[in-house]
Amino acid sequence: MRRRRFLTGALGAAAAATTAGAASGCGNLHSSDPDVLTFMFRGSTEERDVFARAVDVFIRRTGIQVNLISTSVDQYATKLQTAILGNSTPDLFYLEPTRTMAYVTNGVLADLSQYVDETDLPVDDIWQAGLDLYRFDGESIGTGPLYAMPKDVGPFSFGYNKTLFEEMDVEPPDPDEPLSWDEFLDRCKALTGDRDGDGTTDSWGNSVNITAELHSYVWSNGADWVDEDARTVTVDTPEFAEALQYVVDLREKHKVTPSINESEGLDGYQRWLRGQIGFFPVAPWDLTLYRTLDFDFDLCPYPTGRTGTSATNVGSLGIGVSANSRRPDRAAELAMFLSCDPEAQEIIVGQGQTIPNTRTRAKEWVKDTSIEPQNKQEYVDIVEDYGHFVPTSRTYTPEWLDTFFTNIQPVLEGRQDVGEYLKATQPVMQGFLDQGYDQLRIDQEANS
Amino acid sequence: MSATTPVGPAANTPPPAALVRSGRRHARVSAGTRASGASRPPGRGRLTRPERIWGRIFIAPPVLGFALFALAPLLFSCYAAFTHWNGLSSPVFSGLTNFRTMAGDPQFWQSLWNTLFLMIGIPIGLAISLALAIALNRRMPGRAAFRVIYYLPGVSSVAAISILWQWALNGDFGLVNELLRMVGIDGPNWLAEKTWVKPALILMGVWKGLGFSTLLYLAALQSVPRNLLEAAMLDGAGAWRRFRHVTLPMLSPVTFFLVVTGIIGGAQMFAEINIMTPTGGPEFGSATIVWYIWQQGFQNLKLGYATAMSLVLGALIFLVTAFQFYLNSRNVFTVE
Numbered sequence: 001m002r003r004r005r006f007l008t009g010a011l012g013a014a015a016a017a018t019t020a021g022a023a024s025g026c027g028n029l030h031s032s033d034p035d036v037l038t039f040m041f042r043g044s045t046e047e048r049d050v051f052a053r054a055v056d057v058f059i060r061r062t063g064i065q066v067n068l069i070s071t072s073v074d075q076y077a078t079k080l081q082t083a084i085l086g087n088s089t090p091d092l093f094y095l096e097p098t099r100t101m102a103y104v105t106n107g108v109l110a111d112l113s114q115y116v117d118e119t120d121l122p123v124d125d126i127w128q129a130g131l132d133l134y135r136f137d138g139e140s141i142g143t144g145p146l147y148a149m150p151k152d153v154g155p156f157s158f159g160y161n162k163t164l165f166e167e168m169d170v171e172p173p174d175p176d177e178p179l180s181w182d183e184f185l186d187r188c189k190a191l192t193g194d195r196d197g198d199g200t201t202d203s204w205g206n207s208v209n210i211t212a213e214l215h216s217y218v219w220s221n222g223a224d225w226v227d228e229d230a231r232t233v234t235v236d237t238p239e240f241a242e243a244l245q246y247v248v249d250l251r252e253k254h255k256v257t258p259s260i261n262e263s264e265g266l267d268g269y270q271r272w273l274r275g276q277i278g279f280f281p282v283a284p285w286d287l288t289l290y291r292t293l294d295f296d297f298d299l300c301p302y303p304t305g306r307t308g309t310s311a312t313n314v315g316s317l318g319i320g321v322s323a324n325s326r327r328p329d330r331a332a333e334l335a336m337f338l339s340c341d342p343e344a345q346e347i348i349v350g351q352g353q354t355i356p357n358t359r360t361r362a363k364e365w366v367k368d369t370s371i372e373p374q375n376k377q378e379y380v381d382i383v384e385d386y387g388h389f390v391p392t393s394r395t396y397t398p399e400w401l402d403t404f405f406t407n408i409q410p411v412l413e414g415r416q417d418v419g420e421y422l423k424a425t426q427p428v429m430q431g432f433l434d435q436g437y438d439q440l441r442i443d444q445e446a447n448s
Numbered sequence: 449m450s451a452t453t454p455v456g457p458a459a460n461t462p463p464p465a466a467l468v469r470s471g472r473r474h475a476r477v478s479a480g481t482r483a484s485g486a487s488r489p490p491g492r493g494r495l496t497r498p499e500r501i502w503g504r505i506f507i508a509p510p511v512l513g514f515a516l517f518a519l520a521p522l523l524f525s526c527y528a529a530f531t532h533w534n535g536l537s538s539p540v541f542s543g544l545t546n547f548r549t550m551a552g553d554p555q556f557w558q559s560l561w562n563t564l565f566l567m568i569g570i571p572i573g574l575a576i577s578l579a580l581a582i583a584l585n586r587r588m589p590g591r592a593a594f595r596v597i598y599y600l601p602g603v604s605s606v607a608a609i610s611i612l613w614q615w616a617l618n619g620d621f622g623l624v625n626e627l628l629r630m631v632g633i634d635g636p637n638w639l640a641e642k643t644w645v646k647p648a649l650i651l652m653g654v655w656k657g658l659g660f661s662t663l664l665y666l667a668a669l670q671s672v673p674r675n676l677l678e679a680a681m682l683d684g685a686g687a688w689r690r691f692r693h694v695t696l697p698m699l700s701p702v703t704f705f706l707v708v709t710g711i712i713g714g715a716q717m718f719a720e721i722n723i724m725t726p727t728g729g730p731e732f733g734s735a736t737i738v739w740y741i742w743q744q745g746f747q748n749l750k751l752g753y754a755t756a757m758s759l760v761l762g763a764l765i766f767l768v769t770a771f772q773f774y775l776n777s778r779n780v781f782t783v784e
Contacts, residue, residue, distance in 0.1 A: 078746050085535055102749055106536035261619045261637055399748045402727075409642070409730045439749070442532050446540045 033065075034326040037334060040069040040083070040090040042076035046288075047353065054344040058337050064330050084108055087324070091331040095148045095320035097133045097141075097393035103320065104136045105396075105443045109147040110321040115332035116146055125358040126340050127153050127383050133393060134318050138444070140229065141394045148318030149339035152284070152354040155382035156212070156312045158302045159282030159373065161275060163295035164191060164203060170278070173300040175375040178310040181246055184279075184303035188256035191278035205256040206279045207268025208247055210412065211405050213281060215388065216312045217243040221305030225391040225401065226433070233400065233433055236426040243305060244411070245418045252414040260413060283315075284355050284379065291372050299378035301386075314387035355379045396440040400432035525755045533752035535745065546756035556757060558732050559740035562646065563715055566736065569650040569657075570710040574703060576654065577661035584662065585669045595666070599659035606656075610723035613652040614639065617724075624651075639725055642733040649720065649734055661706050668702040669695070704776045708769055715765050718742065737761055 041051065048070045055066050069090060071079050076094065083089050089108065103109045116123050123131075130150030137144025165172045170190045173179055179187065188205020195202050208214075218224065223239035226232060234240070251257040258271060272280040275295045282290065282299055290297060301310035319335040321328055338344050340358050349356050349365065355376070356362040366376045392398040404425055410416035495503070529546055531539035550556050584595055601609060616623040619637030628635040638648035672695050680690045718738040721728070728735030728743070735743075737757065745754030 081535055081746055102534065102536060106534060108536055260640060266620070397748050402747075406728065407731050409640070439532075439534065442540060443534060443537065446532075447537055 036065040036067055037092060037325075037327065037331055038067045038069060038090040039092040039334065040071070040080065041094045042071050042073050050348055050353075051338070054338055054347045055334070057341075057343055057347070058334055062330075062333070064334070066334065089322040089324055091322055091325040091327065092319055092335055093322070094151065095134070095318035097316055097318065097390065098398050100134055100136055100141060100147060100318070100393070101396050101440065102443070104147050105138075105440060105447060107323050107447055108320075110323045110325060110328045110332070111145045111147060112149065112321060112332050112335065113145045115329060116336065119333070119336055121336045122340050122342075122358060122360070123149075123336055125360050126150060127357065127359065129153060129314050129383050129387060129389075130316055130357065133314075133316050133389060134320075141389070148320040149335040150357060151317045151319045151338065152348075152357060153383055154283055154285065154315035154317075155355065155379045155387055156216075156281055156283050156315060157299050157378050157382055158216075158279060158312070159297050159299045160279050161272070161277065161295050161297055164275060164278050167195070168193065168203065168278075172298075173279075175298070175300055175378065178301035179303045180308075181303050181305055185250070185254060185256070188250065188278065189254065192256045201255075201262075203276050204258055204271070204278065206250060207257045207263070207271060207277050208250060209268060209281070210247065210408065214244065214247060215391070216302045216310075217247050217305060219311035219388055220302060220307055220309060221246075222307045226394070230391075230394040231433070231437070233426050233429040235404065235429065236422050239306060241419050241422055244422070246305070248412060248414065248418060251412070282373065285353050287372070288353055298373045299375040301378065301381075310386050312382055312387060313390045314383055315390055355383075395433060396436035397432075400429045400436060403429050403432055525759060528752055529756035529759045531752045533755070534749040535751040536749065539752060542752065546753045547760075549753060550756060550760065555732060555735070555740060556737075559728075559735045559737045562732075562734060563717065563736045563738075565646050566649055566653065566717060567711060567714045569653040570707060570714060572650070573654040573657050573661055573710070574706055577658050578665050578699070580658065580662045581665035581669055584666055595663070598662050601656045602659040602663075606719045607723055609652070609656055610720045613648075613655075613720075614724050617648050617652075624648075639734075640730055642730045645725060645729045645734045649724070652720065652724075653714075653717075657710070664702050664706065665699065668699045672698045700776075700779065704772070708772055711768055711772070712765055715761060 039055070041048075043051075048068070052068060055068060058064070059066060077096070080089075080093055095103065095109070100109075127150070130153040131146060132142045133150065134148035135142055135144050135146050160173060162172060168191050170187055173187070185205075191203060191205040192201060193203055194200060215225075218240055221239045221243040223237050223243055224234055227234055251259065257263075258266075258268060266274075268277060268280065271277050273289075273293060275293070279300075282297060302312050304310050319338060321331040321335055325331045338348070342358075342361065345356055345358060345361055348354060349361070356365050362380055365371065366380055392401050395401075407425070408421070411418055411421045528539055530541060530543060532542040532545070533539035580598060584591060584598075617625075617638035619625065619635070619640060622635075622638070624638065625635030636644040638644045676694050676698075677690055680694050685693065716738050717736045721734055721736050721739045722742075725734045728739065738761070741754045741757045741761070744750045744757070
């Protein structure tokens with residue numbers, strides 16, 4: 001079986017590389033020395049330096065050697081999959097939550113539960129949401145054995161440009177009480193205008209990145225993408241339609257976000273960086289850059305729809321251990337160390353690209369007024385209270401959700417009716433979701 | 449062109465009518481070559497044993513390389529196309545399922561159509577590069593500089609070119625729309641509109657391939673026998689007729705080469721799409737077949753399905769290329 005799998009893997013890797021033109025080689029992803037761990041991750045040069053420093057502490061403390069392999073964000077997924085195909089999976093690697101179900105079902109990930117039970121590290125102090133994203137019982141995400149440690153949790157918070165609010169003489173949002181959609185629209189209208197008097201709009205209330213932010217409007221209006229067990233697509237409800245219509249109207253009817261042409265010229269993110277946008281998402285990974293901006297900003301809850309409760313998503317990146325690792329115990333130790341060891345967390349959080357992974361450390365961090373933004377409690381509230389998992393992290397493949405955004409342009413431009421679009425798209429999305437579960441069933445049978 | 453052309457008084461020079469379009473395959477071996485071939489008939493027996501061994505050693509690396517990196521994956525692909533394979537565990541045989549899925553997959557057909565549509569750029573590019581080659585074939589100041597400038601995109605990184613064009617095609621501040629604005633045209637938002645995303649990519653493709661095609665045409669233009677052009681002129685042919693009936697036929701091998709490689713390259717277009725329209729463009733308007741294969745194989749864990757699509761694409765390319773060779777064999781121009 002092992003030999004067959006090796007041959008399949010070797011030929012498969014070559015075929016895949018030939019098929020897709022994936023010419024990026026694997027390099028030495030699997031160390032020949034069982035005492036040397038390989039850790040493959042992605043990120044910028046700064047992130048690599050941060051992790052190298054944290055791993056150095058681990059090496060010093062345990063004497064275990066670790067080879068770091070970093071790739072660019074774009075190349076990471078393809079390179080990791082090619083490594084898995086070629087049976088040279090690194091001992092540890094970054095895991096996107098959307099891959100958890102597939103990797104567990106196909107025997108790529110090691111079960112970390114026993115190592116978590118045995119460790120002295122403060123794993124219990126890690127955010128529950130961060131751990132639940134990597135639990136899978138064979139049917140659903142959120143329960144069952146633990147297959148990865150969260151490298152971080154990413155509460156996708158909302159924020160606002162304090163300086164622009166002052167300049168336009170608009171009342172800032174309350175840090176605790178979310179605005180209703182109507183109140184939010186009023187604020188956006190007041191923030192949209194021509195500040196330098198040259199006849200063109202140069203400030204807007206908001207700028208919606210539809211793929212990242214629509215979730216918030218949908219959830220806070222009492223709708224969802226899928227039902228509770230993630231088997232049925234539920235985008236064809238009146239609540240969902242109302243949420244999408246609200247987002248479309250922000251631009252097409254109320255003109256409080258840059259138009260499509262204006263966004264194409266300089267997207268919302270760039271305009272936010274230039275201080276032209278009032279409300280904008282402020283995720284932890286952007287904090288390092290945002291702290292260098294010319295204006296002050298802070299966090300606030302997302303505006304609320306019918307439910308009166310704010311909603312947004314909690315992303316994450318995990319650190320998984322290969323099921324084929326020759327030292328899964330040591331690899332699990334490193335994963336847990338990076339995820340919750342106080343000294344490692346000090347190094348990682350110190351750069352401001354992530355919020356602390358542990359509750360105890362987060363409590364101190366939130367109170368530290370020397371760290372911008374001031375309302376960091378919003379991040380904690382999202383992780384502990386009102387954050388949702390990204391929909392695709394609960395399904396086998398992401399294709400069903402991609403379909404929704406592939407054909408949405410006419411709706412965003414007001415050329416197609418929202419209700420009509422949702423009604424036509426639901427069966428297509430359902431088809432892809434069903435295909436994903438068929439794929440899960442076939443993979444489970446093949447790997448049983 | 450391998451045929452020997454008579455050189456002598458203009459009266460004896462064969463007229464352009466001697467350019468013969470033939471349906472037969474022509475022997476491309478010159479008399480000299482034939483003679484030398486006859487005096488040294490090839491044969492196994494003429495090589496000594498060590499020579500044969502060394503010969504095999506020398507051809508072993510490319511043969512092994514081909515077997516390992518082309519033939520083995522191809523054979524494996526032929527099997528994988530008939531399996532359910534997610535790229536994480538062993539393939540499971542699934543018969544014709546992938547091909548049935550493909551037949552009913554609207555995105556497969558759309559990406560195939562997109563790929564075909566983008567090939568409109570091939571004849572456009574050929575026409576422009578031929579015109580450029582004719583212009584650059586004249587004696588004019590700065591000729592070498594122009595040649596280098598036109599060839600530069602050909603040696604630049606695809607990623608860099610794609611990012612450059614992403615900016616050039618920007619709806620508000622892009623160079624393309626700025627130029628259009630100068631002549632009173634309000635340009636579209638090229639990469640964000642379904643109608644315009646493909647023409648935008650064609651525009652970029654033409655620009656990128658211009659240098660290479662021009663260079664080949666330039667070389668071919670310079671090897672058009674002058675005596676044929678002179679003979680045509682003496683027969684009273686004007687500039688257009690000389691071009692139409694002498695130059696253009698003599699360029700046909702280069703045109704054939706450029707069309708074949710253009711279609712093969714066009715069918716494999718990926719990097720530009722992935723960089724300029726990473727989600728396949730507005731309403732899947734710019735997703736090419738190779739981009740879709742990559743998305744299915746690596747994003748959606750459907751390597752079996754992706755492999756099946758690759759085989760179909762490979763077969764299509766083969767058929768189109770074979771058809772081109774057939775057409776070319778009926779349109780060979782030689783000088784007799």
